[in-house]
Amino acid sequence: MKKVSSIFIVDDDPITVFGIKKMLKPVAICDDIQIFQNGKEAYDALKDRITTGHELPEVIFLDINMPIMDGWDFLKEMIDLDIQERIIINMITSSIDPSDYQRWNDFKEKCPHQLNFRNKPIFKIEVSDLEGFHMAS
Numbered sequence: 001m002k003k004v005s006s007i008f009i010v011d012d013d014p015i016t017v018f019g020i021k022k023m024l025k026p027v028a029i030c031d032d033i034q035i036f037q038n039g040k041e042a043y044d045a046l047k048d049r050i051t052t053g054h055e056l057p058e059v060i061f062l063d064i065n066m067p068i069m070d071g072w073d074f075l076k077e078m079i080d081l082d083i084q085e086r087i088i089i090n091m092i093t094s095s096i097d098p099s100d101y102q103r104w105n106d107f108k109e110k111c112p113h114q115l116n117f118r119n120k121p122i123f124k125i126e127v128s129d130l131e132g133f134h135m136a137s
Helices: 014-024 039-052 071-079 097-111
Strands: 006-008 035-036 059-061 088-093 114-119
Touching: 006 014, 006 039, 014 035, 014 071, 035 039, 039 059, 039 071, 059 071, 071 088, 071 097
Parallel strands: 006 035, 006 059, 059 088, 088 114
Antiparallel strands: none
C-alpha cells in the first residue's frame, strides 16, 4: 500500500468519482482526497495551495471532458504554474477519438509532470498509477 499525502479527483461524473475513491482504498493511504467538478475548481485549489504553502497533490485523476474548464485547459494552465514537485497526473477519458491520445502524447513532451492516460471505465487502480512508472492503457 502506498502512502500518498494528497490526491485530487477532477471529474464531473459522480459514478467515476465514487469508483476511483473505492479503488484507491486497497492501494493507497491518503487522508486528503479532494473532489472537483471541473478543471477551474481544481486549478483554483491548486493555486491556493501554492499561495498558502499547503501541500500540493501528489496525484491527480483528471477527466478530459468537463464543463467550465476541461482537462486540457487545466493542463495548459497548470504547466504555467511554478511547481517544483513532480505531480502524477492520470488523464481519464471515455473518448475513443485517437486525437485525444495524440494530444496526450503532445502534452507529455511539454509537461514537467508525469502524465498517464487511462480509458474509462477504470476497473482497477494500481500502485503504478500513484508512482513514477506507467504505460498507457
